[in-house]
Amino acid sequence: MIVKRNAHTGNRMSCGLGSLLSCVMASTARAQNEQTVFEPVSDHAEGIVWLWWAMFWVGAVIFLAVMLLLAVGLWRARRPNSGLGESASRNLVIAAGVAIPLVILLTLVGGSLMLGRSIAADPPPNVMRVRVTGWMWWWQVDYLDQDGKVIASTANEIHVPVGRPVEVQLISADVIHSFWVPQLHGKTDVMPGQLNSTWFTAEKAGVYRGQCAEFCGVQHALMAFLVIAEAETDFRRWLERQAAPAEMPENPRARFGLEVFLDRGCASCHTVRGTDAQGNIGPDLTHLASRRTLAAVTIPNTRGHLGGWISDPHSVKEGVFMPRTLLEPEELTALTVYLETLE
Amino acid sequence: MTEACFDDSPQATELLAKTWQSPPGFFGWFTHVNQRKIGLRFIVTSLIFFALAGVLALLMRLQLSQPEINLISPDLYNELFTMHGLTMMFFFAIPAMEGLGIYLVPLMLGTRDMAFPRLNAFGYYVYLIAGIVLYISLFVGAAPGVGWFSYVPLADDFFTPGKGPSVWTTMITFIELSALTAAVELIVTILRQRAPGMSLNRMPLFVWAILVMSFMIVFAMPAVIVGSVLLYLDRTFQTLFFVPGGGGDPLLWQHLFWFFGHPEVYIILVPALGVVSTIITTFTGRQVFGYTALVLSLVAIGFVSFGLWVHHMFTTGLPQLGLSFFTAASAMVAIPSGIQIFCWIASLWGRQIRFAMPMLFILGFFAIFVIGGLTGVMVASVPFDTQVHDTYFVVAHFHYVLIGGAVLPFFAALYYWYPKVVGRLMSERVGRWSFALIFIGINLTFFPMHQLGLEGMPRRVYTYLNDMGWGDYNFFITFSAFLLAFGFFLTFYNAVVSYRTGDPAGSNPWNADTLEWATDSPPANYNHRHIPVVSSRSPMWDVARTGERPVVGGLRADRREILLTTVLDAEPQAAQVMPSPSPWPFFLAVAVAFGFVGVMYIPLLFVWAFFVSFLMIVGWLWPRRPWQKE
Amino acid sequence: MEKGARPDPGPNISVVVDVREFSRFPLRRVAPIWWGIIGLIIIEMMVVLTFTASYFYLQMRADEWLPPELPLPDVIIPSFSLGILLVSCVTMYLAGRAIDRNQVKRFVVYTLASVLLACMVLLLRWQKFGELRFRWDEHVYGSLVWTLSGFHFVHVVSAAIGTFVIAIAGMVGYLNKQRQIGVIVDTMYWNFVALAWIPFYFVLYWVPRLI
Amino acid sequence: MGNKVVIIGKLWRLMLPIALALLSGCGERASVPELPARADVKRGRQLAEQVGCGSCHRIPGIPSANGQVGPPLEGLAERAYIAGILPNHFDTLAAWIAEPQRFAPNSAMPNLGLSEDQARDIAAYLYSQGRRNIQTGEEF
Structure with a gap:
């Protein structure tokens, strides 16, 4: 029900560090991570995790070799006059301290530069463009057509077609954020006054969680988003739906809810396309009900959470900019009913 | 030479002690200028800040021990991690290393005080006041909560109104003053006051490390001072240096900050490397292998560290080509580090080693520091860094480097020089427990953080959702953090208890080779009864071997005189009369502090503080009558 | 060489260097304070460099540097004031030479002349501030002009006051050939302050014209 | 401060x-004894977390449940009335959770569309967080 869990009961033992650690905490280790570097679903992320394992093993060998050398050296003291002579010492330092590291480092730098070049290359021509705006503390997602015009606008959820490269153009509405979906790609900072972009291709359908990775104020911790990779046809259908304006509700209670939305201040920050609500400080709510979560992947999008979030956002996400709204009970009920019609 | 230039009588010794005595009493305390007093103050104060920052860390760990708990509000949590970083970097690590330098360098060089004793005292008061103001700000709810790196635009007054980042800008500039005065002071002392015969290539490695550190401070710190002045102006006068809409650029801040911030890490590390060489020399009973190589690698680390700053900015969207250079440079800094490690291993190989406490901490240093260095090389790779940047992987990495590379050697130094400072040895039994807990605690606390980072946990988050599956790791880490803290506490306890009950140390308990062991423990007011004359890198061992102790004669005992020697070869050149105890440095520090704190509220106070400080400086430097006496 | 004897059977102490006849008034490069001032100057030089680098960084990131409505900065009066500043270095040098020859009166005259020159510079600068047609909070160019000028202004003020104090020390008769280290370091700082204006002068008055 | x-x-x-x-x-x-056999405390906790009780109520045992919109549910079992209108029994609590508007048409507490079983699970969880067994009156 909740957001996430791309149900990898992933094999924890496959992670080197994890396996070392699981000796210590085998009883408590759970495996339901949804934001891990270890389960890449794009070429970029796969290249990086490959690099990690290469570095990990080389590093482990170096560490053990140094410790072994130190241990043997100390052990030798049991025999008299076993200290290293001048030339032996010099050879040791030159070989182990200069020559070997130099070779390893050059290999690492070379490999890392090659991988970096391929990742930083321009995206292929059939790329789909999405513009993501970082706000304190949520993500605005705009789908762009060929001319850079906005087709559809949503928040904290990026749907992408499987197998198609997606370029994410990043701009900031306020401070520095960092766009990061570990299973798809490394971070790219969202810089005020500067257009950064990154691209990836999700090779597998699924829900991948991302999170802001640059400290951005009080609620930096709860500024996540979801990348939902789905088949091209599903994606098309979804995008079409998102591009459409909201329908006028038929249910009288929902109509009352729309009135509440327009009269009680919601509309000054939020947009619902197809109505008079054109605020642009908070997320576009035109298709709110189609989203899985609220408050940047903090709570599931259910009626209970929605009502509580509207009534008092601060007890869910302290310090958030959305104000408390004191509504009559029937207004609150109608408002939630209305918002649930925004599919 | 005649008898006249050499008076070893008890009367002369007493006179000398009286000349160099610090005034007693509460008010006297504010006039002390002797380098040992000031150095000890630096060390003790820095340890207090270390403990405070540790408590903040434990509070943060409690908040993170379980998902989605509300022990600490997000605002307060942000203040805690900011203060933890600021305290550890600016109020513990640098002052601790400087304190070691200030206390030990003149003793090691065989001189009686630092070059500018009053400036020294001033630096301490500045440090103390800055720390007190910072912690007061935490308790009145005005502490900076924007990270120790204080990135703009978050730290601009638009996004963070209130006094927090202003405290950051003014107090950082203020504490840098202290670091800079100490650095200049150490450089001049090292270059000009070495005992006759202690040419540069006979200088102890620890002194070399302090020299390199001081030069790095001089070149690195101005960048952050400029940065924080610009940020202060942005916040107070609405200038636009970092405001994108007005033509400013937030990236400029990052360049300024990291141009200082990266060398900062090595500023902390380099003196620790000096400590390692010193202790290995002493406990193997012979000169460490590769003196020249070690010195050159220290210098190389110092230089290269100024070319690495962009590796903190790999994800900011800079051009790929530029990043490659910084990848290469960052990886290459491993070479001088590697040279040092293997010089030490060569020195230890097959030697009879006394495994006393300092040596144990050094062995711990090897394991922890090598791990930190290896992950450091990993994060130099741009693609990999984009995944782990700003995650717990990096938190793990730099705690391994800083605790392994600086704190463990610093604790080794505490055990090693404690008998010199106090006259008694610290307890080995408590020390071993402390070391074991610290060593295990570090690994249990920080090793799992690598895994957490790779599983996606970002830094600087006050909580995380239950669904993320990070709860168990974090619980375990919190538990281990308390273990680690207890380990540190044991050494504190050890130091306090041994002050009264430790075994008497004698002047040279470890049979070490450097000059600080030539004098009593604790050293007399005048450091060395006679300024020694040196003819090798191991003067103490020379004395033991030859039974001869060559010294300088002719310095007067009735006033504070020191000997100046030439920069390269330490040939005696002139004598200098040192200033006497004085309250002016304290007054000046208070005046300057008043200005720094005041400008947060009333910018025009700058003008007032400027002139009052000037008056204080004149009072400080104004010659006392009668002049003819000289 | 006579050995000093000690009651305990410690190592024999032998005096191998006698410093009784050494000067107690080290001058110039022998004096620690000379090195200390060099340290201060290096620190301040780094500050000046960082300011200048920040200027160029912001200038290069900008699409257009000088805001279009502004005229190019005037260079005549700033060049003149730079000239005065450089002349004051000469008077400071003469003051130093005077005290080195124990000519206290001449020394006082030269230092006061230097202070006067500095005051003229400050006056010209102050007038420049008044003539600026923009504030520091309008654009980053304005922020830089105000900050760099203000930063250096404060330095000239402190150098002038410091030198004035030195002049007073001369008047009350403290300074002489032996006790002249104060003059030496003050002159060094003075020269630094004067020379530090050159990069600022260049970026403030010439860069907007040249690009 | x-x-x-x-x-x-x-x-x-x-x-x-x-x-x-x-x-x-x-x-x-x-788990609490004496609770109706069909109710599952553990499932109740999960449900309470997911459907969103915590956005309005503070609930013991669920750290994320910090809501201050409605009353805190600590010690709910010891209260005499639910929402000030219903005597506090297990069955009435479950019925209230399932459909508050049945008892208080004007209540701001939403109808979450829970099944009867789900409502009983949640009620069971909430009772399990009290210190007194509502049916036997004993402290446990």
């Missing part, structure tokens, strides 16, 4: 589960 004092209080609240967890290996509380 004030929050420092709060911390100390909170510290104790936190240390207790840590200590318990250390002793028992995990922090689950023992």
Whole structure:
């Protein structure tokens, strides 16, 4: 029900560090991570995790070799006059301290530069463009057509077609954020006054969680988003739906809810396309009900959470900019009913 | 030479002690200028800040021990991690290393005080006041909560109104003053006051490390001072240096900050490397292998560290080509580090080693520091860094480097020089427990953080959702953090208890080779009864071997005189009369502090503080009558 | 060489260097304070460099540097004031030479002349501030002009006051050939302050014209 | 300043589960006897977390449940009335959770569309967090 869990009961033992650690905490280790570097679903992320394992093993060998050398050296003291002579010492330092590291480092730098070049290359021509705006503390997602015009606008959820490269153009509405979906790609900072972009291709359908990775104020911790990779046809259908304006509700209670939305201040920050609500400080709510979560992947999008979030956002996400709204009970009920019609 | 230039009588010794005595009493305390007093103050104060920052860390760990708990509000949590970083970097690590330098360098060089004793005292008061103001700000709810790196635009007054980042800008500039005065002071002392015969290539490695550190401070710190002045102006006068809409650029801040911030890490590390060489020399009973190589690698680390700053900015969207250079440079800094490690291993190989406490901490240093260095090389790779940047992987990495590379050697130094400072040895039994807990605690606390980072946990988050599956790791880490803290506490306890009950140390308990062991423990007011004359890198061992102790004669005992020697070869050149105890440095520090704190509220106070400080400086430097006496 | 004897059977102490006849008034490069001032100057030089680098960084990131409505900065009066500043270095040098020859009166005259020159510079600068047609909070160019000028202004003020104090020390008769280290370091700082204006002068008055 | 004092209080609240967890290996509380057989406390906790009770109520045992919109549900079992209008019995609580508007048409508490079983699970969880068994009156 909740957001996430791309149900990898992933094999924890496959992670080197994890396996070392699981000796210590085998009883408590759970495996339901949804934001891990270890389960890449794009070429970029796969290249990086490959690099990690290469570095990990080389590093482990170096560490053990140094410790072994130190241990043997100390052990030798049991025999008299076993200290290293001048030339032996010099050879040791030159070989182990200069020559070997130099070779390893050059290999690492070379490999890392090659991988970096391929990742930083321009995206292929059939790329789909999405513009993501970082706000304190949520993500605005705009789908762009060929001319850079906005087709559809949503928040904290990026749907992408499987197998198609997606370029994410990043701009900031306020401070520095960092766009990061570990299973798809490394971070790219969202810089005020500067257009950064990154691209990836999700090779597998699924829900991948991302999170802001640059400290951005009080609620930096709860500024996540979801990348939902789905088949091209599903994606098309979804995008079409998102591009459409909201329908006028038929249910009288929902109509009352729309009135509440327009009269009680919601509309000054939020947009619902197809109505008079054109605020642009908070997320576009035109298709709110189609989203899985609220408050940047903090709570599931259910009626209970929605009502509580509207009534008092601060007890869910302290310090958030959305104000408390004191509504009559029937207004609150109608408002939630209305918002649930925004599919 | 005649008898006249050499008076070893008890009367002369007493006179000398009286000349160099610090005034007693509460008010006297504010006039002390002797380098040992000031150095000890630096060390003790820095340890207090270390403990405070540790408590903040434990509070943060409690908040993170379980998902989605509300022990600490997000605002307060942000203040805690900011203060933890600021305290550890600016109020513990640098002052601790400087304190070691200030206390030990003149003793090691065989001189009686630092070059500018009053400036020294001033630096301490500045440090103390800055720390007190910072912690007061935490308790009145005005502490900076924007990270120790204080990135703009978050730290601009638009996004963070209130006094927090202003405290950051003014107090950082203020504490840098202290670091800079100490650095200049150490450089001049090292270059000009070495005992006759202690040419540069006979200088102890620890002194070399302090020299390199001081030069790095001089070149690195101005960048952050400029940065924080610009940020202060942005916040107070609405200038636009970092405001994108007005033509400013937030990236400029990052360049300024990291141009200082990266060398900062090595500023902390380099003196620790000096400590390692010193202790290995002493406990193997012979000169460490590769003196020249070690010195050159220290210098190389110092230089290269100024070319690495962009590796903190790999994800900011800079051009790929530029990043490659910084990848290469960052990886290459491993070479001088590697040279040092293997010089030490060569020195230890097959030697009879006394495994006393300092040596144990050094062995711990090897394991922890090598791990930190290896992950450091990993994060130099741009693609990999984009995944782990700003995650717990990096938190793990730099705690391994800083605790392994600086704190463990610093604790080794505490055990090693404690008998010199106090006259008694610290307890080995408590020390071993402390070391074991610290060593295990570090690994249990920080090793799992690598895994957490790779599983996606970002830094600087006050909580995380239950669904993320990070709860168990974090619980375990919190538990281990308390273990680690207890380990540190044991050494504190050890130091306090041994002050009264430790075994008497004698002047040279470890049979070490450097000059600080030539004098009593604790050293007399005048450091060395006679300024020694040196003819090798191991003067103490020379004395033991030859039974001869060559010294300088002719310095007067009735006033504070020191000997100046030439920069390269330490040939005696002139004598200098040192200033006497004085309250002016304290007054000046208070005046300057008043200005720094005041400008947060009333910018025009700058003008007032400027002139009052000037008056204080004149009072400080104004010659006392009668002049003819000289 | 006579050995000093000690009651305990410690190592024999032998005096191998006698410093009784050494000067107690080290001058110039022998004096620690000379090195200390060099340290201060290096620190301040780094500050000046960082300011200048920040200027160029912001200038290069900008699409257009000088805001279009502004005229190019005037260079005549700033060049003149730079000239005065450089002349004051000469008077400071003469003051130093005077005290080195124990000519206290001449020394006082030269230092006061230097202070006067500095005051003229400050006056010209102050007038420049008044003539600026923009504030520091309008654009980053304005922020830089105000900050760099203000930063250096404060330095000239402190150098002038410091030198004035030195002049007073001369008047009350403290300074002489032996006790002249104060003059030496003050002159060094003075020269630094004067020379530090050159990069600022260049970026403030010439860069907007040249690009 | 004030929050420092709060911390100390909170510290104790936190240390207790840590200590318990250390002793028992995990922090689950023992399930309550005497509850209706069909209700499942554990499932109730999960449901309460997911459907969103916590956005309006503070609920013991669910750290993320910090809502201040409605009353805190600590010690719910000891209260005499639910929402000020219903006598506090297990069945009435479950019925209230399932459809508040049945009893109070004007209530701001939403109808979450829960099944009867789900409502009973949640009610069971909420009761399990009290210190008194509502049916037997005994402390446990």
